[in-house]
Amino acid sequence: MKPFTFFSPRTLAEASRILADHNGNGRALAGGTDLLIRMKRGQWTPRAVVSLNRIAGLNEIALNGELKLGARVTLNQLIRSPIIREYFPVLAATARNMAGVQVRTLATVGGNLCNASPSADMSPPLMALNARAVIVGAAGERVVSLDEFFVGPGKSVLQSDEILRELIVPYNSRAARASYKKLEHRAAMDIAMVGVSVAVEFQKAEFGNRNCADARIVLGAVAPTPLRAKRAEEILRGNILNKENIAHAARVAAEEARPIDDVRSSAWYRREMVEALTRRQLMEIRDLRLEIGD
Amino acid sequence: MQQLYISLTVNGDVHELNIEPRRTLMEILREDLELHGTHEGCGSGDCGACTVLLDNEPVPSCLVLAADADGRQVVTVEGLVQNGEPHAVQKAIVTHGGTQCGYCTPGIVISSVALLNENPHPNELEAREAIAGNLCRCTGYQKIVDAIVAVGRE
Numbered sequence: 001m002k003p004f005t006f007f008s009p010r011t012l013a014e015a016s017r018i019l020a021d022h023n024g025n026g027r028a029l030a031g032g033t034d035l036l037i038r039m040k041r042g043q044w045t046p047r048a049v050v051s052l053n054r055i056a057g058l059n060e061i062a063l064n065g066e067l068k069l070g071a072r073v074t075l076n077q078l079i080r081s082p083i084i085r086e087y088f089p090v091l092a093a094t095a096r097n098m099a100g101v102q103v104r105t106l107a108t109v110g111g112n113l114c115n116a117s118p119s120a121d122m123s124p125p126l127m128a129l130n131a132r133a134v135i136v137g138a139a140g141e142r143v144v145s146l147d148e149f150f151v152g153p154g155k156s157v158l159q160s161d162e163i164l165r166e167l168i169v170p171y172n173s174r175a176a177r178a179s180y181k182k183l184e185h186r187a188a189m190d191i192a193m194v195g196v197s198v199a200v201e202f203q204k205a206e207f208g209n210r211n212c213a214d215a216r217i218v219l220g221a222v223a224p225t226p227l228r229a230k231r232a233e234e235i236l237r238g239n240i241l242n243k244e245n246i247a248h249a250a251r252v253a254a255e256e257a258r259p260i261d262d263v264r265s266s267a268w269y270r271r272e273m274v275e276a277l278t279r280r281q282l283m284e285i286r287d288l289r290l291e292i293g294d
Numbered sequence: 295m296q297q298l299y300i301s302l303t304v305n306g307d308v309h310e311l312n313i314e315p316r317r318t319l320m321e322i323l324r325e326d327l328e329l330h331g332t333h334e335g336c337g338s339g340d341c342g343a344c345t346v347l348l349d350n351e352p353v354p355s356c357l358v359l360a361a362d363a364d365g366r367q368v369v370t371v372e373g374l375v376q377n378g379e380p381h382a383v384q385k386a387i388v389t390h391g392g393t394q395c396g397y398c399t400p401g402i403v404i405s406s407v408a409l410l411n412e413n414p415h416p417n418e419l420e421a422r423e424a425i426a427g428n429l430c431r432c433t434g435y436q437k438i439v440d441a442i443v444a445v446g447r448e
Contacts, residue, residue: 006315006361100427102352188426
């Protein structure tokens, strides 16, 4: 690694000021599982590394109407958190299928989002849950929907002095039954070829009602950013969640994907798998609905 | 060049060190403290050979800046020996034939200890999950998994 100056501030304001002073040549350090690899490869050569390790409150998980998820919450913290396991099980399940135990000790939710990899596993489920990002910078605080957070591969809306402080995730019935599935070459330590997250909210009605009030379908690793399949969502919204509508929505989601050929997979296969993963997860939600009728 | 003064507790001993910010925890352990049991495999967190316990949690020490570990507790494979006796996991890996070339073994031992600290009686699936981040090119894993499960049954 190229030499750099290390900072370990106690407050976000100070961290943001140090980043601003370095004018694009500073990097915030959370878990380091992406940053250090890029620095070792010489891809990134920051003059300042600003550790967020000593800033209080960044690893907080609190549910108070909405979920507040600190950006520095680690993947292992998500897996162990009773709040996450009970009310946002998709986030615990997603974390558990990422990397291996020792990387999950370090890797953080915020780091996974801020690195803005198109294949990042945390992005689709958090977008499906309609999360908002709370960002702090020299000019103050702003809140951005995660739908608007990603700009391109490796690029988010964060300015060079800005730091993601936390995510706010609404809690409602769809949080409990959101899901995320991905395909990889091996079950651990791999990067998704394709990932799909779905979240469905049903209309409040009598037992067995399967009318879908709202649906969010988010595709990972098949576009420059995580992508909402909005036309597929529209097919489900207000309509019954039956086999025909699910198959139609899944087909349209595959059309909306914009995959590329690369070392991990072909574009053709990715598109086929968007359809399969979307259909499979919507069918699971439908079957669960029929079974427990909640 | 910036020099940082840090304090690390490694296997119970406090070490005060002057370091360059770019040095990783793995480099400090191997080069400064001469604890060569922690191996460097890939250097990018993929292989698990450099796994150590940091505040009782397993981490790839090649991806931790030593500066960021200031004030924290580290346990390496050398720290598992008590009164000259190897840890139960080390003994079980030997008796089950769970080591061949030995390069991955310290990392696997640390990952196994981390699992057993949290879950003293793991089943086979739990043992496999715990070492999913440790690559072994020799054993095919089965004997390692058998060893971990056997420790939980003792």
